[in-house]
Amino acid sequence: MSTRLLLGLALNASLDGIDAALVRVDGLGLAAVPVVERYARTPLLPAVRDALRRGTGASPRAIGEALSAAVRQLVAKNGVDLRSVLLTGLHLPAGGAFDTAAEFVVEITGVTVWSQFAARDVSAGGTGRPFTAAADYLFAKSLTEDRLLIHLGQVASLLFLPAGAKVTDLIAFDAGPGGRVLDEFVRLGTRDRELSDVGGTKAVQGKCLDAVLAEWLAHPHLGRKPPKAIAGEFGPAFVTTAFDAAREQSASLADLLCTATHFIARSVGGGCRQFVPPTGRPRGLYVSGGGVRNGFLWQLLQQQFPGENLRRTDDIGIPALGRNAVAAAVLAGLTLDGVAANLPLLTGASGGRLVGRFLPGDPRNWAAVTAWAAEQMWDYGQINRAA
Structure with a gap:
């Protein structure tokens, strides 16, 4: 069965809220059809918001708890059991407290988190941008x-x-x-x-x-x-x-x-x-x-x-205020399908790469994630063909 439910999380550009998207994906790789089931923005607590905006720093725990609260609110409002979510894609700025916030999201939700899209592309000579392109392609492509x-x-x-x-x-x-x-x-x-x-x-x-x-x-x-x-x-x-x-x-x-x-x-x-x-x-x-x-x-x-x-x-089909969160969910799914989603012609990297970092969720969730990946990537040679 090639249908899975994915979560996407992103800190919005104004640094005052968390964008969260629940995305259902049918099909595999670049032939997949994603649909946003629900999108919501959860405001940050004033202390966390002001610390981020003024550059004085917020703790990884505070950021992770804010992200996890956004997850809980989203799935509760949509009547979804968090155990039915295969994977969470996370898009945050690089460095500092952001790099370890994902650890708290995994700890609180129990769902495997995929994050740090740009790092692998940069190591291959790319710019790490555009982040959303492969996901946008699945939503926006048109024959006419x-x-x-x-x-x-x-x-x-x-x-x-x-x-x-x-x-x-x-x-x-x-x-x-x-x-x-x-x-x-x-x-x-x-x-x-x-x-x-x-x-x-x-x-x-x-x-x-x-x-x-x-x-x-x-x-x-x-x-x-x-x-x-x-x-x-x-x-x-x-x-x-x-x-x-x-x-x-x-x-x-x-x-x-x-x-x-x-x-x-x-x-x-x-x-x-x-x-x-x-x-x-x-x-x-x-x-x-x-x-x-x-x-x-x-x-x-x-x-x-x-x-x-x-x-x-x-x-x-892409929430205008939640494009990065939606992309994080879809890119996490593409990576698990074995698709090199960095699109080197756009980033300038030397080639396609399986990008991002996976942090294992609870044993039941991680077993489902690894089983999915093993089934899709049995032929390693397919990984770079799509991109």
Whole structure:
């Protein structure tokens, strides 16, 4: 029987909640058909949220308990026995307390956890991004329509799936900065009294600083050919320099946020025009990430695609706010099926790899996981063929 129930967990880009998804998967490997049974976001306790946002650190136990609480709430609301879940996929930032939080999730839930997608890809020469591509492919592939998936998370990324695409036909890359830059500007501008521009309400009141925008649009990352991923290019140094320059020009925080929001939208539109080839076929545009709740960013992004309509990825079965959690579940399942899900043509790795790390659950669950893997991977030679 090739049906299994998987969980996906991810810390959301704003660092204020846990995204949890329950995914039912029928079929195997890249022929599988995943369906999101339920998705929910569970708010973090204020102490944990503030520690993460301000970089002062939260303990692995606190993070693990928050993740486990999200699991319990999700399965309880869906009337699911946790013992029926085969595997949990976990997507967290790398390093520090995050690397050991998975241990607490296993201890509390008893379900095997798969995590740390990027590490193996990076060791093979890749960037570890895009994270969601193989999972997105299973949800978004279409025989009749080209599809462009735009993710507005901490960074802004693009994934293009031509009609009838195989995984080797995908184009994906980080187009430019995303919500992290906006959040950092707000944090600096309010001296930590506020941590985000909810809905873009401050940005829409400002004016775009054209000279600053032109300088940002000349950033080398935007013109670099894929595969490419954003690491530190738009990190603290960029934010501090931009903030100080705006203050010297007597620009307001609203002006800086307005300019940065224009920059995000222009990065996405420009990246699409530069690196996504026109095909002449109908094209669907689907948006995910926290940026879908920013009305000003949505408006500016729509202007980059005249004559086309932006829609949320919910329309193709991927919760717009839970794309990473859904991907974590599906990628865990693909790895267990023996699929090299890092897609080296997109990450720049030297080849396909079985990525991630498995932490065994309780004996009953771990026996089910290993039995599944043994059945799918009896022919080791098949592992790299799919990717």
